[in-house]
Amino acid sequence: MKRIYMDNNATTAVRPEVLDAMLPFYREHFGNPSSIHWAGRETGAALEAAREKVAKLINCSPAEIVFTSCGSEGNNLAIKGAAEALRERGNHIITTAVEHPAVLSTCKYLEKHGYEVTYLPVDGDGMLDIVALEAAITEKTILVSAMWANNETGTLFPVDKIGAVARNHGICFHTDAVQAVGRVPVDVEAAKVDLLSISGHKIGAPKGVGALYVRKGIRLVPLIHGGHQERNRRGGTHNLPGIVGLGVACDLAGRDLPEVSQRLRRLRDRLEQGLLAAIPESQVNGHPSERLPNTLNVSFNYIEGEAVLLFLDMQGIAASSGSACMSDAFGQSHVIDAMGVDPMMANSAIRFGLGYDNTCEDVDRVLEILPAIVKKLRDMSPFYHE
Amino acid sequence: MKRIYMDNNATTAVRPEVLDAMLPFYREHFGNPSSIHWAGRETGAALEAAREKVAKLINCSPAEIVFTSCGSEGNNLAIKGAAEALRERGNHIITTAVEHPAVLSTCKYLEKHGYEVTYLPVDGDGMLDIVALEAAITEKTILVSAMWANNETGTLFPVDKIGAVARNHGICFHTDAVQAVGRVPVDVEAAKVDLLSISGHKIGAPKGVGALYVRKGIRLVPLIHGGHQERNRRGGTHNLPGIVGLGVACDLAGRDLPEVSQRLRRLRDRLEQGLLAAIPESQVNGHPSERLPNTLNVSFNYIEGEAVLLFLDMQGIAASSGSACMSDAFGQSHVIDAMGVDPMMANSAIRFGLGYDNTCEDVDRVLEILPAIVKKLRDMSPFYHE
Amino acid sequence: MYSEKVIDHFTNPRNVGEIENADGIGEKVSSSCGDRMKVFLKVEDDIIKDIKFQTYGCGAAIASSSMMSELVLGKTLQEALDLTNDQVADALGGLPAPKLHCSNLAADALHEAIKNYRAAKV
Amino acid sequence: MYSEKVIDHFTNPRNVGEIENADGIGEKVSSSCGDRMKVFLKVEDDIIKDIKFQTYGCGAAIASSSMMSELVLGKTLQEALDLTNDQVADALGGLPAPKLHCSNLAADALHEAIKNYRAAKV
Numbered sequence A, B: 001m002k003r004i005y006m007d008n009n010a011t012t013a014v015r016p017e018v019l020d021a022m023l024p025f026y027r028e029h030f031g032n033p034s035s036i037h038w039a040g041r042e043t044g045a046a047l048e049a050a051r052e053k054v055a056k057l058i059n060c061s062p063a064e065i066v067f068t069s070c071g072s073e074g075n076n077l078a079i080k081g082a083a084e085a086l087r088e089r090g091n092h093i094i095t096t097a098v099e100h101p102a103v104l105s106t107c108k109y110l111e112k113h114g115y116e117v118t119y120l121p122v123d124g125d126g127m128l129d130i131v132a133l134e135a136a137i138t139e140k141t142i143l144v145s146a147m148w149a150n151n152e153t154g155t156l157f158p159v160d161k162i163g164a165v166a167r168n169h170g171i172c173f174h175t176d177a178v179q180a181v182g183r184v185p186v187d188v189e190a191a192k193v194d195l196l197s198i199s200g201h202k203i204g205a206p207k208g209v210g211a212l213y214v215r216k217g218i219r220l221v222p223l224i225h226g227g228h229q230e231r232n233r234r235g236g237t238h239n240l241p242g243i244v245g246l247g248v249a250c251d252l253a254g255r256d257l258p259e260v261s262q263r264l265r266r267l268r269d270r271l272e273q274g275l276l277a278a279i280p281e282s283q284v285n286g287h288p289s290e291r292l293p294n295t296l297n298v299s300f301n302y303i304e305g306e307a308v309l310l311f312l313d314m315q316g317i318a319a320s321s322g323s324a325c326m327s328d329a330f331g332q333s334h335v336i337d338a339m340g341v342d343p344m345m346a347n348s349a350i351r352f353g354l355g356y357d358n359t360c361e362d363v364d365r366v367l368e369i370l371p372a373i374v375k376k377l378r379d380m381s382p383f384y385h386e
Numbered sequence C, D: 001m002y003s004e005k006v007i008d009h010f011t012n013p014r015n016v017g018e019i020e021n022a023d024g025i026g027e028k029v030s031s032s033c034g035d036r037m038k039v040f041l042k043v044e045d046d047i048i049k050d051i052k053f054q055t056y057g058c059g060a061a062i063a064s065s066s067m068m069s070e071l072v073l074g075k076t077l078q079e080a081l082d083l084t085n086d087q088v089a090d091a092l093g094g095l096p097a098p099k100l101h102c103s104n105l106a107a108d109a110l111h112e113a114i115k116n117y118r119a120a121k122v
C-alpha cells in the first residue's frame, strides 16, 4: 500500500540536500563553535554561513537571527522576553484567539504574572479585523503577537497592516511565522515585524532547530540564560548540524518558493474542489483566498474527524485534525471554534497539509477513498438522514 | 598532521552507532509522535524507547524524563521552574560559586525577581564543604542547585551527601550532571536527587538534545509553554532524531562506562604525571582523587593559557581554557578563581578533556610538544627567570 | 495507539443501523466530548433478540458500540444491565487512557434503552 | 579568528628578550586583563638601534609586541612616539574586536620606554 503523507503542517521530512549538508557536522566537524581551536573554527564559519542564509530568506541582517531549538521556544522567548523587557512601559499584550498553543499558553502564563492579555476574535474565515486591533490598543499596550499563517486553516493574517498599526503606536510586533516562512514570501522590513518565529521542521530542516528574528534595537530578556552564545540572547552549545540544516532549507525554500507554492496550490485546489463536489454538506474552513497554498481544512457534517482520520490512516493516508500538539486532548479545535463554525461541523474538521513530495496521484487517491469513508461514517451517525 | 581532540568537556563527536540509529528518523520515520497516523505511531514508539534508555542510565522511571534541547535549557527549566513552583514556600536558593554559567546566570536573573541566592565557596581543590551547605539553609530555602561534576576541573561534589542534607530539610535538590552522566555512575535514588540535567553532546549524542530528570511529585513551571508534549512540562515538537541518539548514547555509556572510564583515567594520569614531571612550577587544578576520570586542568606559571592553546592548536591539538562558552570573554575562570588559585597561576590554566577516541599516542604527543611550548612562552615572559 | 480488536470493530462495526418499531431506544451524549450514541432493541421474553446502534463519535466510541452490541445480543435484559463500561473496554483489549470515557457511552446507552423498554411496558 | 600575520608574529616573534644595560625600559600592564609587557631599548643618535620585549599575555599581545618591535627598529624616537596602537593592529591585518585592547600594550610600553630613556638622560 502506498503511503501518502499529507500532514506537512505538523512536520515535514528532511529534504535530502539538507541532510547531506548536515552529515559532516556530527562526526567530522563537531567542534564547539565557541572554541578557539581548529575544531571550533571549522564550525564557527558554518554557523555564520547558516545565519546568513536564514537572514536572507526573511530579508534581515544576520546579527538579527537568534538560533533556537524550535518554534515554541521562539514564541516563548519573543513573548516572555519582550514582555519582561518592556514591563516598565506597560503590561498589556494583544494577541488573537487562534494562535498556536505555544503563544496562547505563554499568554495565559503571563496573565498570572500581572500582564493583561486581549485575545482578538476572528471572523468566519478565520480572518482578523484590523479595526478591532486598533480599538484594542491602550496606552499600556507593549506587545502585539499575531501569527502570519494559521496552522490549522492556513488563513493568512494581514501582517503588513498589523505591522503598520503596531509601528504607528510604537508597539513591539511579534509574529509566529512558523507556518509561513518558506511557504509564502516573508519580508520583515515590508511587514514591519520586530520579532518573528521560525521552526526548521516545517520546511524540510530537522526537528530540534528554529530561529527567532529580533529586530536590531529590540530588547529581550533571555529565556535560556547561560553562556555568551547568540550575543547573550540564548545560552547553550549551538546545535550545529541542525543549524546548518536550517540554513540549507531556507536557501532551498527561497529558491523554490514560487514554483513549489504554485504546484501545491494547484494540487490543493484539485483536492478541495474534488471533495466539495463529491461530498454533500461539506465545507472548507479558512479564508477562500488569503490562505497558505498547501493547506486544506475541510468539514464533513454529521461525523467525527478522528474517525475519518483512522479510516484514512488504514489506507496509508496521513492527515490530521487541527494541530498535532492538541491531538491527545479532547474536543474541538480552538481555531475552528473561534471562527464560529457550528459544533458538529467543527467536530468533523480534518486538515490536509500538502508538501514538497505530494503528487497529483496522491490527491486522486484521496479523492477516490475519502467520499466512501464519509458515507460509511454517516450511515452510522444518529444525526444523518439521507 | 594528525589532529588530536582533547576538548571533550566542551563537546564530543557523535558516536557512529548513535548516528546510525538517528539516520532513519530524518527522512523515513519523520512523523510527529503526537500524531495519530502511521507516521506518528512509528516515531511515538521510538520516543518512548529512548526515554526508557535515558531513564535506565540514571536509575529513574521513564515518566520522570523530560526531553530538552540542551543542558542549559535543563538548568533553566529546573531552577526557574522549581523556584516559581515553590515561591509561596520561600525565596531562598543555595548554589555554589563554581557552577556553569547556565546555572549562575539563571540565579543572577532570579535575584532580580525577589529571590535570594547564596553562592557557596569551594576550597583549593574546588571541593564543597557540606557543613557550609547546612549552615546556609534557612527556613526560606526552597532549592539547592549544586553540580555533580565541574566542567573545568572535573571535581566531583559529594552529591549523595548534598542530597541527604536537602532531603532532611525537605528542600528540592537540583544537580547539573551534564559532565557526570555517562562518565561516572549516576543514580538519582542513591543520591536523593530531585532534578538532574543531562546534555547529549557531552556523551556522544548530537548537539540539540538533552534531558531533565524530574522526580515524580516535583512540581515545575514550564520554561517553554506550548502543547501537551512531555506531560505539559515542555512544549515543542519532539526532536526525534536527537532523542533517539540520546537514547542510544545513554545505552552505550551505561554499557561501556567501567571500561572506558578506567581507560581514560589511565591516559589522563599519564598525561598529568608526564606534564608535572617535565614542566617545573606547574600544578593541577582540581581535586586529586574526587575528579572526573577524563579531566585534567593544569597551570604552568608565568604564561597565559590562551597562548599555550594557540601553539597547541598549530600542532593540531585541541584543548581549552575553562568553559568554551566563556572563551570569548576575558579574564580568569570564575571556577579557578573561586578556588583561590594565585592569579598568574590561574591565568595559565588549560583543560584537557579526554574522550572515547583518545589513545596513548595522543597523550605522548602532547607530552612531546607541550613542554617546549611552555618553555618558549616562559622565555618571553617578563615574570619568568630561570 | 488502538488495539487490533478496536481497529477490527471500528473498521467492521457489527449491528450498525436502526430498528423500525424498536421495543426500546436509548440515547446517550458524552458530557466530555459531545459525542452521541443511540441504541435500538428488539426484546422477546426478556431476551435481546436484535440490537442496532448509531454512533457519532471517535474510533473508540464506534468500536465500543459495536463490541457492546455483540456482547449482549441474545443475552437476557438482566445480563445486559450487568454489563459495565469497563467490561466493554476490556473486551476490546483495553483503550488508551484518554479514550476510556468513550466506552462509557456504549453501556450507558444500552442501559437507557432497557430502562425505556421497561417503562413503556408498564 | 586571527589573521595569518598575527599567527606568523605569534609563532615566530621577532626581538624577544632583554637588553642588558638598556638605555630605556618601559612596562605596561593591561587594566582589562592583567597582562603585561616590557620593552627594552638601545638608542643611538635618537635612533632605535636595538629593541627587545618580554610579554606575558595572549596570542594577540605577543604578536602585537613583535610587530611593534619590527615597526620601530631603526626608526627615530619621534617616529616611534608617533606609532599608535591602531597602527600596530592594522599592520597585523587587524585583530578580532575583543582582542583590540591587546595591541594597546605594545605602543604604550614602547612610549613608556622612550619616556624613561629621555628622563634618564636629563
Ligand SMILES: Cc1ncc(COP(=O)(O)O)c(C=O)c1O
Binding pocket: A235, A236, A237, B009, B010, B069, B070, B071, B072, B073, B075, B100, B102, B147, B149, B150, B151, B176, B178, B179, B199, B200, B201, B210, B325
Ligand atoms: C556543567 C555544565 N553544565 C551545563 C552545560 C551546558 O550544556 P549545553 O551546552 O548542552 O547547554 C555544560 C556545557 O556546556 C556544562 O559543562
Ligand SMILES: Cc1ncc(COP(=O)(O)O)c(C=O)c1O
Binding pocket: A009, A010, A069, A070, A071, A072, A073, A075, A100, A102, A147, A149, A150, A151, A176, A178, A179, A199, A200, A201, A210, A325, B235, B236, B237
Ligand atoms: C503556527 C505554529 N506555531 C508554532 C509551532 C510550534 O513549533 P515547534 O513544534 O517547532 O515548537 C507550530 C507547530 O507545531 C505552529 O504550527
Ligand code: FES
Binding pocket: A330, C030, C033, C034, C035, C057, C058, C059, C060, C061, C099, C101, C102, C105
Ligand atoms: S472522543 Fe468522544 S466518544 Fe471518544
Ligand code: FES
Binding pocket: B330, D030, D033, D034, D035, D057, D058, D059, D060, D061, D099, D101, D102, D105
Ligand atoms: S587578553 Fe590580555 S593582552 Fe590579550
